[in-house]
Amino acid sequence: MQTSFLAAALLLSAATIKAQSPVDNIRLNQAGFYPAAPKMAVVTASEDDRFIIRKADGKTVVFSGTLGAVQRSPYSGKESRMADFSALRDTGRFVLEVTGAGRSHVFSIRPAVHDALAKAALKGFYYQRTLIPLNAAYAGRWSRAAGHPDTAVLVHPSAAGPGRVAGAVISSPGGWYDAGDYNKYIVNCGITMATLLSLYEDYPAYCRTMGTNIPESGNTLPDLLDEILFNLRWMLTMQDPADGGVYHKLTNPAFDGMIMPHEAVKTRYVVQKSTAAALDFAAVMAQAARVLKAFPRELPGLPDSCLKAAETAWQWAQQNPVVYYDQQAINNRFDPDISTGAYGDRNVRDEFMWAASELFVTTQKNIYQPDLQLPMQLPSWSQVSMLGYYSLLRAGHPLQAQLEKWVETMAAGVETQPYHTVMGGTARDFVWGSSAVAANQGIALLYAYRFTGKKIYLRHALGNLDYLLGRNATGYSFVTGIGGKTPMHLHHRPSIADGVAAPVPGLLAGGPNPGRQDGCKYPSTAADEAYVDDDCSYASNEIAINWNAPLVYLAAAIEALQEEL
Template sequence: MKSRFLTASAILAMASVSFAATAYINQIGYRTSDFKELTLFEGSGNVEFVDQSGKTVLSVTPSAAANWDGSGQSVQLVDFTELKTPGTYTIKVNGQEVRKDLKIADNAYGEVSKALLKWFYYQRASMALEEQYAGKWKRSAGHLDNNVSFHSSATGGSGTLNSPKGWYDAGDYGKYIVNSGISTYTLLSLYEHFPAYFDNLKWNIPAEGNLPDLLAEIKYNLDWMLTMQASDGGVYHKLTTLQFCGTVMPNEDIDKRYVIGKSTTATLDFAGVMAVAARVYEKFDATFAAKALEAAKKAYAWGSANPNVYYNQPRDVATGTYADNNAKDEKNFAAAELFVTTKDASYAAQGASGAIPGWAEMSGLVTYTKATHAADFSDAAAAKDSLIAAADRYAKNASTGFGVPMTKNDFYWGSNSVAANMGVWLLHAYYLTGDKKYYQSAVKTLDYLLGKNPLDMSFVTGFGTKSPMHPHHRPSQADGVQEPVPGMLVGGPQPGGEDIGSNEWECRDYRVNGAPAKSYFDNECSYASNEVAINWNSPIAYLAGAIEALNSGVAPSFAVDGVIVSIPKVRPGLRAADGTPKLRFDNHRVFIENNGIRYDLKGKKLK
């Protein structure tokens, strides 16, 4: 007869299995001199950090447990900022090993930052991706788009249009002006804020004259966008087939392509982006800059004269809509950028907003522009107040749970881009105030996207201990390469379930009740949680790129009293612990402060 009683050792063994702690970390790594934090679930006792020789080099007491509404878990935060020596570490909780992949490095985000930007090269239409640049993800050219038909909805168009280049929008092969608008703006602003850093950063893409890699990549999409402007100044909404194609490579999608629709939102998005491009490219290519500015002015004039031309999906079209029946935010965005570029007071941008930017919500971009151009806008202070108020909420949210600014209500389609845009917002608050809580909250947001989340996975393909292997992305699905194209941020968890159904091509139900942050499926069927998109990659590319730039000793370039300020280097004594200059502001004057002593931007002591 078998004993009905378990030994004490067996009970303890079962308990250790059932209640083993989980440590959620940034799987790419943490910067040596930066803020560092992990999230602990079902832990008990101190968290120990053990080096490769087996020595415990740091022991930390976790914070009190608190419930996080995104996942329904009661978790603790562990601050291990004092661990500064580069290397790979084992994490132990109450003596039990919970993971062995904690990395500390001087340049932790360097490679992932470049990969996030290089992904836009992999999205190029109309050209072959050569092995010397694309490696095993090389492919033939598809969608030359040199003989595109005008759909009946594309008013004013006749014959065919030569409209090559541009980026594929997402997992499909369409090209959409509205989504190109915010994506291109975000990358342009990354360059505009950190030119001293990105002038010299390379990631192996084809050269474009004397342009830095970042501007070369952006110009590939700008060149396409310019082809989409009609002679009257209006801009066509999108260039796609009538239906989404199957799972094929770009050169195998041979269905007829159309220019479809013309809209106020597309036109004004275009105007704002071209206004930024005009000032960014002027020092490299004055002719191109002038062309962009002229296009911006024509588009703004058309959008102002046609304020309510909204895109309605034709009956015979089933590709992405990007429909938006409110163009006020797009007009303010275009006006603000045209005013900064031209100083023409006829471009009047109204108001400021604390709303996180998105393809249908451009007012947050107006807030960025006004708050960082104090001498140009009479309501710059109000814009700054709106920006800081929202940043304070995000920083408070990031102080618990998984350190991400999001709450359960922020988990909707493309939730990872919501997180990334919150991180960008927090960086703007840091630029304006120098308050490290905003910078640290932005770093924690990047940590979330790179592994410190309830799914314990990096959401960027090709990076991390565990990352998506089956994104909804046609080239990655059809190219015969086991690994997906690297550097893609997947949309992320959300409970909408738009891709769930009983058809063969639909997903099983992957939603987790009461845990929107766990409602994710790493499967090609899941276009609602596992697709990729240019407007999702651009904010995380900004977030990682800006953090790398800041930590290289480059401060953001922005307008203070009408003067563009750029600080390529400051001596160590004038840097904060994270390596960034100790910027301070007084009546829109910027200076550096150390131990109560003020210095100008060249490090000279001020009287």
């Protein structure tokens, strides 16, 4: 608390604050802050150099400060100033006020301030489950009937083989819906499962505290692993036992309308085996084998089954190294046409590197020595080599210098950015799923902190979490149900069709995307503002499992490390 706050309180009394309801002029982490951690807000309009912080009831001023210098967005040209209140360590619920800008959303300062976020983001996967009903005891207002049992799935002609002819019926139940649609994709499960498994490998003690009230809660496994298992067991059904190849996806021929899962009853297919699917599958199964090995009583035989599946998928990929998923080519040859998400990738060198890394770390067999010539790059569903580097680092391989050099480049100039976040340092950050870019940058920064001990990387990671929760050019907290201004109109079929005004909670919206591929009307075309809270907008307001997974990791890891901030 600064000694001058009483004088500031007189100057900035409640009567002088023009707007007494939260406005977009003050952008900050709407969940809140740890007492000893950095605390910043961005003010986009002001008539005064000073800001104050009051208790949420509006009666007591607890802090005052001076706004920083004017900075200009390189994307929109808009000016803003930074309010730094890191010195405030009082706990409670507060608002920040600036003459001309109004007041912020209510935020908290307390320990474990992101614990609810981490658990909500993990619970988001439960709401994406196929097969089972979501009962009110676990799902609350968002309870629904079971959707897509997938116990009678047809083999698409593109997926036929000696043991399974076109039209053969197989059972492939379980797993998560991929995004706002009702299909299941092995490639996108790759990075999703790896991120969640890595969270458990890196922060097991905190993960054991993440109770999410799911049907499996109360057994002896952490809820994180129970959730992972729900998808892992589905993935195992996607491997052809005859040859070890892995089907690229399980899908309807076309996307469903905006209906509930149990109303979507079109015929489902497994479609073509692909090299990318086999390698992503192999990597996930190899990592799962070593993680689940710690639970022999709860999961007898499963780690061995996972490792065997991984090795046979690897062998198939070795024999079929360039079987790329080309949806148009499939549709030119076979019926029915498939028009759902392609997740096509014509360069699988990174998938080979990742799968080899996981198999090498798990088995210590020299035949899996990975290719370490690939550059470090931010992970995405189509660029997965960094997942291999993370596992190699965790296993003790001397890659710290390479990691720090890469992260230093990523974080260069963060202090000169208007929002003081690594996210947004370049316009290339704002792509389809830019929120996942922010979360994955945060994960990379956490690894840099872990292997160098430099606290600046930990604080940059926290800054990217601040970005996701409101310190950004849109003023939104991009996580449903977390904060005062969150997405209400997701491109997410259950949230649209369930009759509940609030969307399913704990889901991460895609975020600013100047590509605007959906053709919807956006309030701004600036790279950092190109977001619209409209269910029309699948390019900026859809959700996806590979976006929620890094949010879970980032929030949980920050919680685990809060005493080090």
